[in-house]
Amino acid sequence: MITKRTYTISELASEFDVTPRAIRFYESEGLLNPERDGQKRIYYSKDYVLLKLILRGKRLGWSLAESKQLLDLYDPSQQNQNQYHQVLQKIEESRLRLEQQRQDIELMVLELDEHQARIEQAMSGT
Amino acid sequence: MITKRTYTISELASEFDVTPRAIRFYESEGLLNPERDGQKRIYYSKDYVLLKLILRGKRLGWSLAESKQLLDLYDPSQQNQNQYHQVLQKIEESRLRLEQQRQDIELMVLELDEHQARIEQAMSGT
DNA sequence: CTCAAAGCTTACGTTAACGTAAAGGTTAAC
DNA sequence: GTTAACCTTTACGTTAACGTAAGCTTTGAG
Numbered sequence: 015m016i017t018k019r020t021y022t023i024s025e026l027a028s029e030f031d032v033t034p035r036a037i038r039f040y041e042s043e044g045l046l047n048p049e050r051d052g053q054k055r056i057y058y059s060k061d062y063v064l065l066k067l068i069l070r071g072k073r074l075g076w077s078l079a080e081s082k083q084l085l086d087l088y089d090p091s092q093q094n095q096n097q098y099h100q101v102l103q104k105i106e107e108s109r110l111r112l113e114q115q116r117q118d119i120e121l122m123v124l125e126l127d128e129h130q131a132r133i134e135q136a137m138s139g140t
Numbered sequence: 141m142i143t144k145r146t147y148t149i150s151e152l153a154s155e156f157d158v159t160p161r162a163i164r165f166y167e168s169e170g171l172l173n174p175e176r177d178g179q180k181r182i183y184y185s186k187d188y189v190l191l192k193l194i195l196r197g198k199r200l201g202w203s204l205a206e207s208k209q210l211l212d213l214y215d216p217s218q219q220n221q222n223q224y225h226q227v228l229q230k231i232e233e234s235r236l237r238l239e240q241q242r243q244d245i246e247l248m249v250l251e252l253d254e255h256q257a258r259i260e261q262a263m264s265g266t
Numbered sequence: 267c268t269c270a271a272a273g274c275t276t277a278c279g280t281t282a283a284c285g286t287a288a289a290g291g292t293t294a295a296c
Numbered sequence: 297g298t299t300a301a302c303c304t305t306t307a308c309g310t311t312a313a314c315g316t317a318a319g320c321t322t323t324g325a326g
Contacts, residue, residue, distance in 0.1 A: 070244045075201015112245050118196045119238050
C-alpha cells in the first residue's frame with residue numbers, strides 16, 4: 015500500500031518561498047481547498063500543483079481572481095457549472111492574453127538588446 | 141519649419157484607453173514629465189513612447205516602480221547617476237525576469253492546448 | 267510534566283494604483 | 297458674455313494581496 019506524499023502548510027510555504035499566511039489567503043479566496051486532519055491543513059500533490067499554477071500566474075501579473083478562473087477550468091468538480099463551449103471560450107481568452115504578453119516580452123527584450131549594445135559601444139570608446 | 145506633434149492629456153488618454161487621472165498619476169510617480177503651456181500639460185511623441193512602455197510593463201505585471209527603473213535606464217539625462225556596469229546589470233536582471241515570464245507563458249499555453257484537446261474529445265463523444 | 271515549535275482563527279494595518287468628487291481657471295463657439 | 301468642454305489641483309475613497317499581531321490549541325522532545 016502506497017501512502018501519498020503530503021505537506022504541511024509551512025513545508026509548502028518554504029518549498030515555494032511564500033508565507034503560510036499567503037497560502038491561507040489563497041484558500042480564503044477559493045483557490046485552494048486542502049483537507050484537514052482535525053484543525054490542521056493537509057496538502058497533497060494536487061494542492062502542490064495548484065499552488066505552482068497560482069504562483070506562475072502571479073509572475074505573469076494575473077490577479078488571484080483571474081487565476082481562479084483558470085484553475086476552475088481544470089477543476090472536474092466544477093465541470094457541470096461551465097459549459098463546454100464556455101470553457102473553450104475562456105481558454106481562447108487566456109491564450110490571447112498570453113499571446114499579447116509574449117509580444118510584449120519580445121519587444122522589451124529587443125529594446126534591451128539594443129540598449130545594451132549602445133552601452134557597450136559607449137564603454138569601448140572610453 | 142516642421143512643428144512637432146503634440147497631445148493633450150485626454151488625447152493621449154483615449155489613444156491608449158486609460159484615464160487622464162492615470163496619466164497624471166504616472167507623472168506624480170516620476171514616470172512622465174510633460175512640458176507645460178501655462179497650467180496645461182503638453183505631451184510630445186517622446187511622452188507617447190514612454191506611456192506605451194509603461195502600459196506594456198503593466199501588461200506584464202510590472203509595478204510602476206519597476207517600470208520607472210527601466211525607463212530611467214533609457215533616460216540620457218539620468219545617465220550620470222547610473223554607472224555603465226550598473227546599467228548593464230539592471231538590463232541583465234530585466235532580461236532574466238522576462239526569460240522567466242517567457243517560460244511561464246510557454247507552459248501555460250501548453251497546458252491550455254492539452255486541456256482544449258481534452259474538451260474537444262469529450263465534446264465529440266456526445 | 268512542560269515547554270517550545272507549529273498550527274489555527276480573528277482582526278486590524280499597509281501599500282499600490284488609481285477612482286471619484288469638489289472647487290476653480292481657460293477658451294472656443296454661439 | 298455666457299455656457300460647455302476641457303483643463304487644473306487637492307483630497308479623500310477603494311480594492312487587492314497580503315503582513316502583522318494577539319490569543320488559543322496541539323504536539324513531539326526532553
